Amino acid sequence: MIGRIQRPVDFERVLARPSRARSAHFALHHLPSNPAPSAWAAARLRTAQAELSTGEPQAAHSAVEQLPGGEPGAPSGCWLGMVVPKRHARRAVTRTLLKRQIRAAFAAAAGLPPGLWVVRLRSPFDRQQFPSAASDALRQAAHAELAQLFGRALTPRPARPGAPA
Template sequence: MQRLKTRSQFQAVLSGGTVARTAHFALHCAALDVSVVEQKTSEPSKAPPVALFVVRDVWMGAMVPKRWAKRAVTRNTIKRQIYSVCTEFESVLQVAAHVVRLRVGFDRKQFISATSDELKASVRLELQQLFARAAARSAAPVRQVSMP
């Protein structure tokens, strides 16, 4: 499994469409083969296009915005859970680029501690549901994306 690192990689995957959703998370997916982006330099004519995804593998990224998880320790905990669950489901995921996005915050009254075991268990259970839904839909083709 490869990890998404650049903004352009995340943008390409997010434009690919949503594959699965749960109460707190959304899984976005995009095919790898046509994702090419131009390098930004002062002279655009001299910059050759660069492939966003150089290895044909399962690519994974995690987006946990401050808007939904205020504390950095909570954001990091959720991201660790995302990557951990992704490795469990790596064999059933399509060879494509995926982004798991937190789309609603967890209730701070229910999960008082930023890294409580209850929060970790809840996040893990929901992520397993998310990836199970995506695996069930994996027979459907992934929408191709192209970058300008």
């Protein structure tokens, strides 16, 4: 299952961690967790539990975001978030092209561990090399760089010296 990260709190949680892989233009962040439940679902769950009944006990309601069989600590799927700021891609056409390439690369990357993933554009593409906002050259360059980025994320990291085992 591939979902979309939509809440700012989830972006903050993922971006607070160091990047898992970097390329010339992108950074990939990962957090092995489920998205935080929405405030609306949590309020609905509280009101459902607060109802009093003189009859038989009512079945407990579960939040919509929690998938059946999923434990709170173990992520049950992959969620993708994208950060493509205007300061690095001035034209909306370019931002849209990059977001489409990110989604395609994420879908093609088989074997990603479950959790929250955020791809962040960290530096702009050279306007001299890619003068057109939605050129095939820019599309191919972004595609190749993202494929390489996800490939790096799939390779296991070597253990750091002095890190606890």
